[in-house]
Amino acid sequence: MTIGDPATRAVQQKTKSAPIVALADDLVGVGLVDNLARPGGNTTGVQILAPELSAKRLELLKQLVPGLSRVAVLADPDNSGSQLPPLREAAQSLGITLQMLEVRSKDDIEKAITAASSEHAGALNVLASPMLFAQSKLIVELTAKYKLPAIHQWREAVEAGGLISYGPVLAEMWRQTALLVGRVLKGQKPAQLPVEEPSRYELVINLKAAQALELQIPEAIRLRADAVIQ
Numbered sequence: 001m002t003i004g005d006p007a008t009r010a011v012q013q014k015t016k017s018a019p020i021v022a023l024a025d026d027l028v029g030v031g032l033v034d035n036l037a038r039p040g041g042n043t044t045g046v047q048i049l050a051p052e053l054s055a056k057r058l059e060l061l062k063q064l065v066p067g068l069s070r071v072a073v074l075a076d077p078d079n080s081g082s083q084l085p086p087l088r089e090a091a092q093s094l095g096i097t098l099q100m101l102e103v104r105s106k107d108d109i110e111k112a113i114t115a116a117s118s119e120h121a122g123a124l125n126v127l128a129s130p131m132l133f134a135q136s137k138l139i140v141e142l143t144a145k146y147k148l149p150a151i152h153q154w155r156e157a158v159e160a161g162g163l164i165s166y167g168p169v170l171a172e173m174w175r176q177t178a179l180l181v182g183r184v185l186k187g188q189k190p191a192q193l194p195v196e197e198p199s200r201y202e203l204v205i206n207l208k209a210a211q212a213l214e215l216q217i218p219e220a221i222r223l224r225a226d227a228v229i230q
Helices: 006-014 051-064 081-094 108-117 130-133 135-147 155-159 169-186 208-210 217-224
Strands: 022-024 044-047 071-074 097-102 123-126 151-153 164-166 203-207 227-229
Touching: 006 022, 006 044, 022 169, 044 169, 051 081, 051 123, 051 151, 051 164, 051 217, 071 081, 071 108, 081 097, 097 108, 108 135, 130 135, 135 151, 135 155, 155 164, 155 203, 155 227, 164 169, 203 208, 203 217, 208 227
Parallel strands: 022 044, 071 097, 071 123, 123 151, 151 164, 203 227
Antiparallel strands: 164 203
């Protein structure tokens, strides 16, 4: 079992026969499997639809932050390739300028968020990446320090003090992946197991974080929220 696009690619380079079950951002878009219905090769798994969701989170930021015209994008270059085209298309349609900030390790995060603040970004979009998710607590602390509204992929970042998240339910993603592992262990071939996608998405808001940012959550977003953290 692998987590993330780079880990899946690395294991594929080592074996063409051992079954691989991946939980990754965009298995089809980055060429790790042939297609959703019949993956081919020795790999199947669950993909999170990261490109579509990264663009959707930009739309939410536009609704959330009054007069938003510039958004910093925290991107892990090992994971963000397929996320950028739909993100740029969404930015163009929304009249938003993107400030791309590449982050390859924990050490790059504070420099990137400092750059976003100094360039007067109105908000931050944290793209899908196992590495960035692992550093959620640091990102939350720094965006609070610089008073930068940020949107995340997973609700766990909002529970840690972040402002808002929109994405799949992480526990459900693990469960889907584990069920696929079970099917492989019982003898089914990855090539014949369709790649799965999230069954639902959740919008989570942290009102305490919004208050610290002096940000009023629009009623339309409040009504859509699946969870509101006081």
